Amino acid sequence: MALKKGQDIELDIDDAAYKGKGIGKIDGLAVFVPNTTPGDRIKARILKKKKSYAEAKLLEVLEKGPYRIDPKCQHAKNCGGCSWQHVSYEHQKEFKRDQVRDHIHRIGGLTDLEVNPIIGCDLPFYYRNKMEYSIGHKRWLSQEEVNRDEYVDDRCFAVGLHAPGRFDKILNINECHLQDPISYKIMDFFRQWCVENNIAPFNRIDHKGFMRNLIIRKAYYTDDLMVNIVTYQDDQGLIEPLAEALLKEFPEITTIINNVNDTKSPTSEGRYEKIIHGPGYITDKIGDYRFNIDANAFFQTNTPQAEQLYKIVKDFAGIRDNDIIYDLYCGVGTLTIYLSDKAKKVVGIELEEVAIRNAQKNAEKNNIDNVSFVKGDMKDVFTEEISDRYGDPNCLVTDPPRAGMHPDVVERLIELKVPKIVYVSCNSSTMARDLKKLNEVYEIQDIQPVDMFPQTYHIETVAKLRLRT
Numbered sequence: 081m082a083l084k085k086g087q088d089i090e091l092d093i094d095d096a097a098y099k100g101k102g103i104g105k106i107d108g109l110a111v112f113v114p115n116t117t118p119g120d121r122i123k124a125r126i127l128k129k130k131k132s133y134a135e136a137k138l139l140e141v142l143e144k145g146p147y148r149i150d151p152k153c154q155h156a157k158n159c160g161g162c163s164w165q166h167v168s169y170e171h172q173k174e175f176k177r178d179q180v181r182d183h184i185h186r187i188g189g190l191t192d193l194e195v196n197p198i199i200g201c202d203l204p205f206y207y208r209n210k211m212e213y214s215i216g217h218k219r220w221l222s223q224e225e226v227n228r229d230e231y232v233d234d235r236c237f238a239v240g241l242h243a244p245g246r247f248d249k250i251l252n253i254n255e256c257h258l259q260d261p262i263s264y265k266i267m268d269f270f271r272q273w274c275v276e277n278n279i280a281p282f283n284r285i286d287h288k289g290f291m292r293n294l295i296i297r298k299a300y301y302t303d304d305l306m307v308n309i310v311t312y313q314d315d316q317g318l319i320e321p322l323a324e325a326l327l328k329e330f331p332e333i334t335t336i337i338n339n340v341n342d343t344k345s346p347t348s349e350g351r352y353e354k355i356i357h358g359p360g361y362i363t364d365k366i367g368d369y370r371f372n373i374d375a376n377a378f379f380q381t382n383t384p385q386a387e388q389l390y391k392i393v394k395d396f397a398g399i400r401d402n403d404i405i406y407d408l409y410c411g412v413g414t415l416t417i418y419l420s421d422k423a424k425k426v427v428g429i430e431l432e433e434v435a436i437r438n439a440q441k442n443a444e445k446n447n448i449d450n451v452s453f454v455k456g457d458m459k460d461v462f463t464e465e466i467s468d469r470y471g472d473p474n475c476l477v478t479d480p481p482r483a484g485m486h487p488d489v490v491e492r493l494i495e496l497k498v499p500k501i502v503y504v505s506c507n508s509s510t511m512a513r514d515l516k517k518l519n520e521v522y523e524i525q526d527i528q529p530v531d532m533f534p535q536t537y538h539i540e541t542v543a544k545l546r547l548r549t
């Protein structure tokens with residue numbers, strides 16, 4: 081049967097594909113369908129047809145597969161935030177491990193290597209320490225509303241998450257189970273207050289309006305709770321009564337910030353910020369170290385699981401007293417600092433100026449004096465010059481962004497012949513590509529997936545490498 085765009089089909093889902101989609105086959109052609117799980121029999125509509133695959137949207141589950149459960153959240157079907165809430169957590173973990181194994185074997189060519197069972201999260205919900213809600217003047221319609229085939233007014237003060245792939249439409253939510261429930265309660269109160277007080281949502285098309293984002297950060301180990309209101313103008317006459325109302329309703333709030341982004345750029349980081357209440361930051365902990373987290377600072381979003389991840393990195397690094405460790409792509413230096421207690425010296429390298437400044441502040445706050453930070457693009461700064469300044473590393477940790485390491489950086493690692501390497505990755509496909517090359521010189525001894533983001537398809541993987549003798 082020749083499939084066509086717009087055609088409705090019935091399909092058995094046989095496997096879980098990358099990015100949380102289910103996959104079934106029609107006449108040998110793979111069809112990818114979000115919100116499905118192996119064992120489901122479904123009705124779906126073809127959205128895209130290519131030579132070697134098709135993409136479809138779910139219309140109806142005709143028979144539920146054995147892994148399917150009812151999602152906790154009423155928005156799960158329409159929200160891009162969670163792609164696997166309809167799958168039991170036990171099976172989410174299995175699917176994630178299968179994905180890592182598939183990448184390591186198929187892309188990395190390391191077919192003899194087994195992948196360890198995934199380290200799951202004790203808290204499969206309410207684990208995020210930060211939620212960034214977007215505000216818009218139009219809401220995303222649910223599938224049911226679209227199917228009703230009648231006009232629905234989508235204009236409103238919408239607060240929630242962006243609809244998948246849309247910068248101008250917001251899925252207007254009133255619950256989200258990824259952060260402590262106080263987060264969506266604050267969001268709900270905030271929306272109601274703005275509507276009652278005629279505050280205009282920011283319109284991303286004509287760049288008019290006032291409210292742009294609401295960001296909530298809640299520390300895991302302390303009671304610190306930050307509300308960061310991102311606006312298009314600096315108008316304290318509007319912000320102050322809102323802050324007062326928030327503090328009256330939620331006395332748990334420890335700090336309120338107003339970030340003013342008066343540019344057209346969609347970023348939630350303001351050109352400047354004002355502290356409306358409290359110290360302007362929250363404090364959280366990883367291991368024995370404390371970190372002050374500003375409104376715009378990066379911090380690992382799942383605090384207890386970041387600690388699990390760092391413990392594995394430390395274990396795979398097998399640190400000795402005299403080790404000089406390089407921490408490539410160090411971000412704000414949390415891992416650099418975590419690794420510093422036993423090593424002689426740890427050198428963090430990172431592209432972003434602001435992250436480097438935060439890393440230095442974090443080291444000072446924790447009284448750590450055996451760490452240094454270098455700013456620059458890895459492919460340009462990770463050179464002999466750094467070795468001349470700090471000594472050749474005998475242990476190296478690398479935690480690149482999703483794209484993996486630049487080929488020049490991989491080449492440099494091959495040249496350097498570091499005795500011990502630990503590779504941390506949020507994208508096992510690019511990690512597998514890099515490991516394939518590194519395998520020429522380094523033996524890949526262990527692959528450990530860690531689930532930092534339950535309900536989503538994201539997965540962290542840690543690999544242990546040793547120089548071949």
Ligand SMILES: C[S@@+](CC[C@H](N)C(=O)[O-])C[C@H]1O[C@@H](n2cnc3c(N)ncnc32)[C@H](O)[C@@H]1O
Nearest residue numbers: 409410411415430431432456457458479480481
């Ligand atoms: C996955 S994060 C690292 C997180 C960090 N290891 C931690 O545990 O918090 C990747 C980091 O790489 C940085 N980065 C991205 N491209 C880079 C490049 N070309 N050179 C150096 N750093 C880069 C990003 O700014 C980001 O901080």
